[in-house]
Amino acid sequence: MAPRSLNDDTTFSPLQSDDTMSLKIRSFFAIALSLAISFPATAQDEKLELLLNRSPSPPNAMGYVNIGSLNQLMDDAGMSPSVSENVDDFWFISDLDISKLQPKWEAGYATVKQPVEASKLAKRLGGYVDEIANQKVVWSPDQTYFVPGKENRLGMLRPADRSLLTQWINDDRGYNFSSYLQSQSKPPEDYLSLMLAIDLHGAFSPVPMTKKLEGLTSLKSKRPEAVASILASIDGVSVLIGRRGLNECIVRASFSKAPASLEPIAAELLAELMERGGSAAPEVATWKVSTKENVLSLQGPITESTLSGLMGIFSLQDRAQQANNLGTGGSANPSKSEQAAYRSKKYFDDVNKIVEQTRKHSSQTTGALAKWNDARARKIDELGTLGVDDAMIQFGTNVGELLRGNALTVRQGNIDAGKIKANQGLYNGGYYNNSDGYGYDFNSTADYNRVTAAKTRGNAYADYKDALYQIDQLTAATRRTMTEKFQIQF
Known part of the structure; x- marks a missing residue:
């Protein structure tokens, strides 16, 4: 059966609250967390909120990547595979510096082909085995903590701050995490090759944004201050890539002010803003745009360079690949x-x-x-x-x-x-x-x-x-x- 489309009748929306559709991906986050960190979890606790609440500090970004599916789409499009097939899936949360697009910290889990043993991983990486709350963890010189778990799951935290890892494992205080991230936890992973969601609530001021918009050809007859007022009201943005092709990339932006007036210029405006910011993605200018209530959606093909830049924001997937690659190949006792x-x-x-x-x-x-x-x-x-x-x-x-x-x-x-x-x-x-x-x-x-x-x-x-x-x-x-x-x- 062909992969289901993100635009099928059962397509999720950023504000969808269907518990049945959200159960699988929310359950997996909880299962991965409980198996990797080994803290008690009951059936009713198996939800994404558990991962978000137990983060080292409040996150503003989260994502999911199905490596096999994404690699297949890239191969079909004549691109280089994204990540080694030694990694199956990858989930993460992060506190992202929006201005630099660099994580202040990252925490996540991967399902890998080979089980990871703490002592062997530490030896290969030149690190050491530590123990936190009866859980074996591995410190790596590249400033990463690895948490080997059951059923080929591998937890990771970067940078290697032991106090952060201790909070992650033991924390029961519960942070007030983003309602936007909570809404984005709904989509079932069955539809996805990649999902990234970033909370942008309060991140931008309309005053400096008005200055930045001046001179943009995409504004046409729009007043910069009017456009800035809407853009600065953004609550968050999500990027979704389905399983049927890289032409099924969807960007959804949620605002507190209705963005309907931006629909005629949204694609050209986004392309121009990305170009000015040094992250050019010219294909965005050709994407289809639609609005529904306070959500503006763009859909179209994504190029290899844009996808590579998007994947390159976060580093934990590379750490998971590195850890699993070190566990394969070569002799049992190499010289x-x-x-x-x-x-x-x-x-x-x-x-x-x-x-x-x-x-x-x-x-x-x-x-x-x-x-x-x-x-x-x-x-x-x-x-x-x-x-x-x-x-x-x-x-x-x-x-x-x-x-x-x-x-x-x-x-x-x-x-x-x-x-x-x-x-x-x-x-x-x-x-x-x-x-x-x-x-x-x-x-x-x-x-x-x-x-x-x-x-x-x-x-x-x-x-x-x-x-x-x-x-x-x-x-x-x-x-x-x-x-x-x-x-x-x-």
Whole structure:
């Protein structure tokens, strides 16, 4: 039977309260939590609220990923798989820094192919086994706590703050979590490849937002202050990808003020705002828009670069993959040389995967290019290096520096261009006197600004191509060196 659509008659809505439809995903959160952390839970306690209430501190984001389904959709679309098949499902909650789109902390659970034993995981990661409330946990040098559970479930908390983990395991105080996140816990996982929900209530002020909206072509005849008033009333946003295709991506935004007046411009406005924010997703401008009461929905295809950026916000899925990959492959008692070879090869492959994501990303603006490359460099910084050959670590460092260096060059170029444009704004044409005599310059400020912008873009992308060329040279040299050293093909 074909996968059900998110738009079937039984489709959930952000405000749906059907307990039957919400039972499965809410029950799983509770089951995963109770099995991984081993605290008492009764049948009536099996609900998402239990996970939210027992979080280290109040979360503002949560999500679910069905790895097998998402990988299949990406493969069908000719994209690189998202996450290793060693991970089945992944659930998480987080306190997300909205301005930076970086988690302050993350907590979640994954179902993995292989059972995880605490002592073996600690040995492979170079960490140690600790115990909290009679529960064995593993501290990892990459600032992650792992909580091996029953039935191949693996709990994770990042950063590795023991007090946070203790609160998570023992906490019975109960936080007043977001009503928006509670409403988003309703959809059954059977329909989903990916779900992400973020509470944005009170996150934005209409005053600075009005300034940011000025000059946007998508506003057309709309007054910036009127649009800002609605946008700033946002309660939260969810991203949903079904199981039939990547063209079934749905973004739903819930507001306290009716967003119907934004319907004609919503797709173009969102695309333009994302581009200005450095997270360009040009496909959004083609999405279909609809409104119902205080919910605005957009639906359309999602590209690989946009999906990669979305998945890259949170890191726990990579930690789950790393932990499970370390539990597979190789001999039962590998030598130090074999361990170094395996870890170095894994690190090399991970760096190259990040570089490939960088190469495929299509930024519409130089600002988006800088933000993307800086984020990719940060992903390389976060890769585990324990047991990795020193020369390989230096390779990753060099690649990260090249990407980060390009981001800095682009940003500085944009700053310099802004200064030039400001000076050009003081000149609107006029008479001149030089060795050729008198004359009149009819070029407008806009003409000069376009030339300046074109030069800035050209310099930015030239530096970007040069960085990729240097990365290719480094990759080829490192592959030869490591293959010869460990006698396995890198």
